[in-house]
Amino acid sequence: MDTIQITLPDGAKRQVPSGTTPAEIAQQISPGLAREALVARISPSNGGAAAGPAADGELVDLRRPLDHDVRLAILTPKDPDAIQVLRHSAAHLLAAAVLDLFPDVKLGIGPPIEHGFFYEFLREQPFTPEDLERIEKKMHELAAQDIPNERKFLPKPEALELYRKWNQGFKCELVEEKAIEPLVSFYTTGKFIDFCRGPHIPSTGRIKAFKLMNVAGAYWKGQEGNPQMQRIYAACFYTQAELDDYLHKLEEAKRRDHRRLGPELGLFSIEEAAGPGLIFWHPKGGLVRKLMEDWLRDELLRRGYDLDFTPHIMRLDLWRTSGHTNFYRDSMFGPVEVEKDDYQLKPMNCPGHILIYKSRLRSYRELPIRLAELGTVYRYERSGVLHGLLRVRGFTQDDAHIFCMPSQIEAEVEACVDFAFAVMKTFGFSDYVVELSDWDAAHPENYAGSKDDWARATRALETTLARMNVPFKRMEGEAAFYGPKIDIKLIDAIGRPWQLTTVQFDFNLPGRFGLEYVGEDGARHQPLMVHRALWGSVERFFGILIEHYAGAFPAWLAPVQAEILPVSGKFSEYGKKVAAELGAAGFRAHLDDRNEKLQAKIRDAQMQKVPYMLIVGGKEAEAGTVSVRHHSKGDLGPRPLAEFLTDLGKEVSLRSS
């Protein structure tokens, strides 16, 4: 019998008879590994150090006989690639269960997806929630039987015959189109058989933690006009704890969804009559926006920016000069004709700021010039990608452009990163990820700017981040054609990352617009230009804040800071007095003097996520106190009104969250 050589990930080599399976090798290594093993990865064995990284290679069944020298890794739940194999096998299990209960369904496809899998079926009646329950139960039954997933091969004509007899038209189509080898690969799970390249986990016993989530319609092959399939979607993990954690996060995300909270809390709406992707800020949202913008404008001035305002519509020619009519055309609204001249709704603020810079000759003494604008822009986003406040067609960027000399760029980058950190701290975020995007050095012809420009700017970004002790990830080849950048992603209260701050060099626009300054040497030079946005846009950041706080804004941002709740109509007068004192002290208070039970009023204030409820009755009126209830901390007991005012003042001025 032939002997083959197996190279393990640690470099160890084993001589085994040809035909040995990964499962057998796992067993030789250790029974524990054999128990944990799900699938194997093989790659060509080209000997020692020259071999590629371990993650390259092909995933194969543990039962696949090996017949030549290979590098072999046995994958367990610890390997990130293994989960998709488990999910794919779970999709087969779903199809097996559905066929068991509904033998007449026609099978479509069933791939693994992020967090789980789906399988699609053609069936006249829609699957009901009760059907899903039965299917899930059947899946658990079949899983518990630990049925092997076995690979079989059939000649293509036999494969087609099998599906024709079974009346599975979609599968016939797939075999016709996808089976390229003369032998067609199938997998069986008990009675269920599926045209499938695999690989799969050895048997169904390891599929334990899954949940059928929902049914969604989808055209066969995603093409309109094709039959409408029913896709059963499922979440699937190794353990119940992981599944529970995922389901909990989903619940949390739903609870925090800004698209629901926005209208519920009177913050914003999107009005179909006005068009999709356009935001209406309602009074309470408008108030939060004012507070956000006040903070930002004060910080901008404190940090040496100048505020400017530029028009929303400008000559189309300006966008030809900037190049946007070429590389950005698809994201722009169409031009508007005015007196035989074409005008363009602005998709960016940069050309406007450039015109201000260019309005007169600049001297090196003026640099850096930092022009900031809460600039409203309009972009044509396809209706399919619009999403609440996060993807819209009209929005206000917290935009700034910095024009500086090469010697100034490190200090400017540092100031931008410092400003971004101030935003995070102020708005209650502590976790973040930083990415530095560089060019693809092998293709300088695809980029604006010289090799020197790129090297200097990238070095400035790198050394600044290093000096500030900010860890970052380098993204080679990820930069835009016009310059390197750093991106900061926030991690919110439930661990989701949100792209926010960008600090972006531009080697393109200064040349296109012929920007200059007079240097110390009396000669004309071209300034460096940096685009930077901290929030990205007011709308997007507001959406993120709503989700981060689950609508319960900290006192400094809350549209109503205190709701005053008289226990009955008799104490309205004292309630009015408390409200007036809060108002006079500069707080946002609201008196709920509706003729409702106290419990109902508390519930409503709680629903509106007002930070403080001040309950007033006879005792309070007599003593000049308020009974304080906090939205999340609950009952805080009676307090003298003056003391409450002092404490609220402190909380607001510290912007505690």
Ligand SMILES: [Zn+2]
């Ligand atoms: Zn499959």
Ligand SMILES: [Zn+2]
């Ligand atoms: Zn810009």
